[in-house]
Amino acid sequence: MFHTSFKKILFFSLTGLLVSTPSVALTLEELAKRLDKLEQQNTFLLQENKNLKEMVGLTNEKAETAIAASEALADSTHGIQKLANWADKTTLGGYGELHYNNLSGKGAAADKDQVDFHRFVLFFGHEFTDSIRFFSELELEHSLSGDGKNGEVELEQAYIDFDLNDQHTARAGLFLLPVGIINETHEPPTFYGTERNPIEKNIIPATWWAAGTGLHGELGAGFSYAAYIHSGLSVDSGFNIRSGRQKVSKAEANDLAATARLKYTGVAGLELSVSAQHQEDMGQGLVPGLESGHLIETHAIWSTGPFTLKALYAAWDINGSAIEAVGADKQRGFYLEPSYRVSEKFGVFARFNQWDNKAGSNSGAAANSEKEQWDIGINYWPHEDVVIKADYQYQSNDDNNEQNGLNIGLGYQF
Amino acid sequence: MQTVYAKGIYQTPQAFLEENFNGHTFTQKTIWLNKENKQAISGILQHQPQFIRVKYWSLGTKSAWILDEIGKEKAITVGIIIDQLSIQKLKVLTFRESRGWEVKHDFFTHQFSGLKLNDQQQLSETVNGISGATLSVRALKKMARVALYLNNHRGQ
Known part of the structure; x- marks a missing residue:
């Protein structure tokens, strides 16, 4: 009974609710x-x-x-140097090297314990047109120059290249001579060893520049050449080749010199080069008993994978009674440098150098003139253009005057 | 895009593309540098890239890349053809540096054929350098690595 009544009430309530909903009534x-x-x-x-x-x-x-x-x-606006139209044609670069030498002297050789900002160099170049370019290198050596100071300010390059066509270029001005490996390319990150090798210091007097003119270019099939007529050396009665560099500073120019190089780089990883120089009077007519001289230099560089081998030989042959008397008429040397690039950042090397600036005689002062030096060390490149070097040098000279010890260097290029 | 020959230009990019796609129609595409790509490319170049996107051309499994990098003073332009993951061909299109011209020769650029990137983003084989052309060689190796890197990331 209760259930029936409840159902009725529920039915009526729901019906009323539905009828009163507006949506249904649309x-x-x-x-x-x-x-x-x-x-x-x-x-x-x-x-x-x-x-x-x-x-x-x-x-x-x-x-x-x-x-x-x-x-x-x-x-x-790539690079600061390109901010203006003029600057777009002008380039700036440079390199530098700071050396620390800790060498102990043996025999008559002195100890060497010093820190030296050996070279601070700025490059300036300017492109006048597509085919006429200027390039210069200004160097401050040993950080301080002036009367009684250790250093020098040197203009090592200032020349203009005139492209004759795609293969040949004429050069005039003051330029580095095309001899050896480091004379033209000597930015510190590009070579092993804190100090440059002794052969390219004492036989080829690198850095070696002169004023003159000539041609350089490509011959095809991997061959290239350079040939110049230029101001020569002015060797004095001490017959030291290195001291004979006049650095184009009011240089004696009675006798010019000629230098030519033929280089082959037709196989990846290989460079073969031969250079020759002739000068009719090595003393510019100022030194009795010193006449004509010529230099032959040849080198090979072979890189395969991480290995590189460099070998260089250079020899002077000079005429004249006075220079022959002291054995300096023949001056020669060579080095062999194997190296191994362990990784992008590390490389190790060893170098054997032998040279003799009085190889023409075995008597008197020339009796014990042969020198030997071993170098062994590492290069660490924290950036491809920055290098930290450490190497040990060991000399074995016939005169027993030797400097042995550690060299540490910091170098950069930009 | 260069269309005329001037000093130091050995092939225009247009001619390079036509030669290497054998006259087939190729599609130009663009890859944008995101933060990750930019960082990786800066690592390869050892400086910030001068571009925010790179145009490339593709046909089937091949892609072509035209890139610039300064050797010592002047931009060197190379064209690089990549097939799947490895370089098929690298060619110097423009070279205006006064030193290091040896890199434009086939004996040098042939070394890039078949190279890929390894896990360290380095070239899979050593490219033997040329003494006296260190900076030009370095620029070419960097461009090869950038092209391979971008090719590996173009589908993403």
Whole structure:
């Protein structure tokens, strides 16, 4: 009884609720209105979508233009040296090396315990046109120059190259002579050993420059050449080749010299080179008993994988009674340098050097003139243009005057 | 894109592309440098890249890249063809440095053929250098590595 009455009450209540709900009571007119509204909204959204697409297209175009402009700007302002049109044609570079030597002297040789900013060099170059270029190298040696100071300010290069065509270039001015391995390329990160090798210091007097003119270029098939007429050495009665460099400083120019080089680099990893120089009077007519002389230099560089082997031989043959009397008419030396690049940052090397500046005689002061030096060490490149070097040198000279010990160096180029 | 020959230009990029795609139609695409790519490329170049995107051309499994890098003073332009993951060909298109010209010769650039990037992002084989052309050799090796790196990341 109770259940029947309850069901009735529930039925009527629900029916009343449903009848009174407005959604159920929608008329056709109302539905049409709602559809109209939806259609309007849809048209609006379509238009908005179209506008947005157009705007995206426009934004893309703007972005493209902005990128092209920024890339053009980046191209035109690459590096500080390119900030202005003039500067765009002008280049600046340099290198430097700081040395610490801790050598103990044996025999008559002195101890060497010093820190030296050996070289601070700035390069300036300027391109006048596509085919006429200027290049210069200004060097401060030993950090301080002036009366009674250790160092020198030196203009080592200042020349103009005139391209004759794609293969041949004429050069005039003050330039490095095409002899040996380090004379023309001596930025510290490019070679092993804190100090430069003794052969290219004492036989080839690197860094060796002169004023003159000549040609350099390619011959095809991997061959290249350089040939110059230039100011010569002015060797004095001590017959020391290195001291004979005049550095183009009001240089005696009674006798010019000629230097030529032929180089082969037609196989990757290989360089073969031979240079010859002739000078009609090595003393510029100022030294009795000193006449003509010539230098022959040849070297090979062979790199394969991490191994590199460098070998260089240089020899002077000089005429004259006075120079022959002291045995300095023949001066020669060679070195062999194997090296191994352990990784991008580390390399190890060993070098055996032998030289004799009085090889023409075995008597008197020339009796014990042969010198030998072993170098063994490492290069560490924290950056490809920065190098830290450490090496040990051991000399074995016939005169027993030797300097043995440690060299440490810091070098850079930019 | 260069279309005319001037001093130091050995091949225009257009001619390089046409030669290496044998006249087929190739598609130009662009790869944008994100933070990760930029960092990796800075590591290869040892300086910040001068570009924020790189255009390249592709056809099938091959892609072509035209890149610039300064040797000592002047930009060297190379064209690099990569097939799948390794270099098929590297050619110097423009060289205007006064030293290091040996790098433009085939005996040197042939060494790049077949090279890939190893896990350390280095070239898979040693490229023997040329003494006296250290900076030009270095620039070419960097461009080869950048092209291989970007090629490895172009699908991402």
